[in-house]
Amino acid sequence: MSFEPRIVAFLCNWCSYGAADMAGTSRIQYPPNVRVIRFMCSGRIDPNFVLEAFLRGADGVMMTGCHIGDCHYIDGNYKTANRYEFLKHYLDILGIGADRLQLEWCSAAEGLKFAQSVTAFTERIRALGPNPLKEGGK
Amino acid sequence: MSECFWGWSMREDLRKNGESGGFVSSLIESLIGDYDRVISVRKTGTVFEGKVVDLKDSSDVKGIQGALHSLCINMSAYIKKGMRTAIVLKPCDAKAVIENMKRNHVDRGDVLLIGLNCGGTLSPVNTMKMLDVEYELRPDEVVKEEISKGNLIFFTEDNEFSKSIDELEESGYGRRESCRYCNYKIPSVCDIACGNWGTPAGGKVTFVEIFTQKGEQAVRSAVEMGFVSVEAPSEKLVMVRSKINSSMKKLARSWKGKVLDPIMELSPIDRLNYITNTLSPCIGCYACRKACPVCNCTGDCKCLQMDPDDVLPIPQYHAVRLLHLMESCIGCGNCTDVCPVDIPLARLHQLFAKAYEDRTGYKPGMSADDVPPLSRGDIPEGH
Numbered sequence: 001m002s003f004e005p006r007i008v009a010f011l012c013n014w015c016s017y018g019a020a021d022m023a024g025t026s027r028i029q030y031p032p033n034v035r036v037i038r039f040m041c042s043g044r045i046d047p048n049f050v051l052e053a054f055l056r057g058a059d060g061v062m063m064t065g066c067h068i069g070d071c072h073y074i075d076g077n078y079k080t081a082n083r084y085e086f087l088k089h090y091l092d093i094l095g096i097g098a099d100r101l102q103l104e105w106c107s108a109a110e111g112l113k114f115a116q117s118v119t120a121f122t123e124r125i126r127a128l129g130p131n132p133l134k135e136g137g138k
Numbered sequence: 139m140s141e142c143f144w145g146w147s148m149r150e151d152l153r154k155n156g157e158s159g160g161f162v163s164s165l166i167e168s169l170i171g172d173y174d175r176v177i178s179v180r181k182t183g184t185v186f187e188g189k190v191v192d193l194k195d196s197s198d199v200k201g202i203q204g205a206l207h208s209l210c211i212n213m214s215a216y217i218k219k220g221m222r223t224a225i226v227l228k229p230c231d232a233k234a235v236i237e238n239m240k241r242n243h244v245d246r247g248d249v250l251l252i253g254l255n256c257g258g259t260l261s262p263v264n265t266m267k268m269l270d271v272e273y274e275l276r277p278d279e280v281v282k283e284e285i286s287k288g289n290l291i292f293f294t295e296d297n298e299f300s301k302s303i304d305e306l307e308e309s310g311y312g313r314r315e316s317c318r319y320c321n322y323k324i325p326s327v328c329d330i331a332c333g334n335w336g337t338p339a340g341g342k343v344t345f346v347e348i349f350t351q352k353g354e355q356a357v358r359s360a361v362e363m364g365f366v367s368v369e370a371p372s373e374k375l376v377m378v379r380s381k382i383n384s385s386m387k388k389l390a391r392s393w394k395g396k397v398l399d400p401i402m403e404l405s406p407i408d409r410l411n412y413i414t415n416t417l418s419p420c421i422g423c424y425a426c427r428k429a430c431p432v433c434n435c436t437g438d439c440k441c442l443q444m445d446p447d448d449v450l451p452i453p454q455y456h457a458v459r460l461l462h463l464m465e466s467c468i469g470c471g472n473c474t475d476v477c478p479v480d481i482p483l484a485r486l487h488q489l490f491a492k493a494y495e496d497r498t499g500y501k502p503g504m505s506a507d508d509v510p511p512l513s514r515g516d517i518p519e520g521h
Contacts (some may be wrong), residue, residue, distance in 0.1 A: 048440065051457045055450040068521055081521040082512040090461050093402075093493045094412030103521075132407050133414070133451045 005059040005125035009034040010049065010119070012077075013068035018108030023110040024114040029120040030115035034062065042066070043076025047083050047090075050101065054069040054091075057134045060100045062118070067105040077105070099128060140326075141354070142376055143368040144343040151200070153342055158334040161344035161366055162226060162252060165330075167199045168360035169224045173250065177216050177514045179203045180210060184277050190216060190458030206358040207283055209262045210314070210475045212431045218242050224250040228259070229325035230470035233503025234431035236327050237466055240506055243434060250356055255333030255345075255413050257285045257317055258317030261475065268311035273299050285313075289390075307393075316471030318483040319397055321390040323383055326328075327504060329353030336371065336379025345371065345379055365440050398489055413486060419479040422446025426473035427459065430503075432466045460490055463512040468503045469490035 011017040015039050023030060039045055042065025053061050063084055071077045080103070088098040102124075104117045145161040147153045152160030166176050176193040179369040180201050186208040193199060194462035213227040232253050260283075269275045273292055290312060291300040296356045306312035311440070325331050330353040336345040346368065348354050360366045401412060427433055427441050435441075441462075444455040469491065473483035495501055498511045512518060 021504075047461055048458055051461065052450075052454060055452060055454060055457060060419055068517055075515075076516050082515075085518045086464075086512045087461075089497060090464055090490070092406075093409075093464075093490050094413060094460070095404075095406040095408075097406055117348050128325060132410050 003126065003130055005033050005121060005122055005130075006057065007034045007118075008053040008058045009036050009043045009062040009064065009124060010037050010071055011036055012065040012072075013038055013040050014072040015070065015108050016042070016064035016104070016106040016114065019064075019106035019110045019114035022074060022108060022111030024111075026111050028111055028115040029074045032091065032120070033122045033125075034107070034118050041071065041073050041076040043073065043078075043079040045080060045083070047087050050087055054096055054100070054131060054133060057131060059128075059131045059134075060102065060121060062102045062104060062121055064104045064106050064114070064117075069072040070107060097128070099124065100131070141348045142371055143346045143357070144341075144371045145339065145346045145357070145366050145368040146343045148364055148367055156342075156350070158337060158344045159342040161346065162254070162332050163199050163202045165252065165360050166202070166226060166389060167196055167358065168363055168365040169250065169356065170195060170198075172222075173224040174221045175218075175223045175225075177213065179206055179211070179213075181206060185280055185283055186265060186277055192226075193257055195202075207258075207285070208262045208265050210259060210261060210472070212429070212472055214238060214431045217249060219243055219245065222248050224252065226252045226254065226328055227325070227328070228254050228256040229322045230256075230320065230503075231431070231467055232325040232328050233322065233468040234470060234507050235493060236396060236503045237432040237468060238434070241432075241434065246506055250352060251325075251328035251330075253328030253331040255324050255331060255335055255383075256317075257319070257323060258313035259508040260312070261314050264311060264314075264463065271321060272301060272306060272311060274308075275299065298427075306382075314474070315397065315482065316469050316472050316474065316488065318393040319390050319488070320469055321387045323386045323390075323444075330357065333379075333380045336375045338375065345375075351481075394492065397485065398492055401489055413453050416481060417484060419481060420453050420456065421479055422453065422455065422477060424455070425476040425478065429472040429476040430459075430463075431470060431472065432468060433463065435458070446504070460486065463487045464490040464494045465500065465513070466502045510516070 045063055050061050065080050066075045068077055081123055082101040090096040091101055102121050106114045147160030147164035149164055152163050156163055170176050170193050175376055179188045180191045181188050181203045188206045188209045213225055213231040217223050232251055239246055251351055268275050269277055279294045280292050284291045288303055289300045290303045291298055303312050328351055329350045331347045332344050337343050441455050448454055467487040469488050470496055471484040477483055500511050
């Protein structure tokens, strides 16, 4: 069987979840590989959630939120941006690889951008192959 | 700002018996009463045993040992917020204190840090084995140990035994692993740094470097009260001291090249496997978390809420600790010391910390005003 990436996407309630909704109502096609988890703010995405997703076998993790300056809680996404950069260093040193993590800013009107970034990320993970932690029968 | 002196004790017994002129003993004696707690280490029995003591009066000072190479203990744990404390510590303890200042557990104004130059510490168990195998000595015969000119020297009552530290370490003895690649030998974050580097042979004096106003004040008042005496060091020996420092740092770099760099040079998959396999014996006792001087969340500590029996490839507890300590591990090696299943935890934490340092230039434990690059709350570059 060919490899189908399993991707966990953390979406913020105010912008990127709206974007995913927009993509749906506009009938924009995107791969069904993402599992969406909704947060009230992307600033709520604890690095620990990302780690746990990888440890439990996700092939890729997407973090999405409002554009910088548009956060519903003013500066929640500043924290997201910092955590993303920090996690990239961490995943790189750990050996999982920073490529498997993606941060995308999508406003509620950017359904097309959301669909395109999911498509691009899925293709990237497909090329990278399965999560190395999963090998060995997990 | 930094000033250098040679200092020695004015008390005859301390000058004679003290490691190098008894300067530190007399300096802390002068601080009793000024500070709520005056903390140092006292030898109990052999040179491989000791305990932390809170000095109450002058009679407590006798037998105080600034440097016990085989006492692996983190002195920063003895500093309590709100208590004025004068404490004698080694460079990694000092870095831990600085990290605790960042976390608002210690006030800079409350503490006087008397640092000791440190070329590395020894693990007691390993050292006793080494004494038996390499030196053919009994631990209770040893009255003093010293690291000098690349040799590890043990003194008995009437003899001295010296071996090259490089050769010992190649065969698994010698200093603790985290000390081998530690490149912070003179604790410049302290108020005062003392040591025997750059002192005349047999001169019974301590080389004292003063970094802060507070340190200067402490030394000046100790001189005025007649506890210690100081003089300017000869220029030649100041140079000797900085030469020793740089050669120790060179040795540390070469050890980093032998221990950490090969792991970083592995392919990502092999590195991941190495980390996974190294952590797999973990029994979830959390001793490393409790011994860690910089990891001190109280109450709702996230690490301790992780399930120790999770069946994930890397225990989530360690995944989180590796992440958190990436920007704060000071490399004291306590986690390795306390691990009951001998996981080289300090090596893993330092692997992340050193790689992060190479990428961002941020060094933990160097200044209480330094904020890690990605914890400043501003928007990082590129967003």
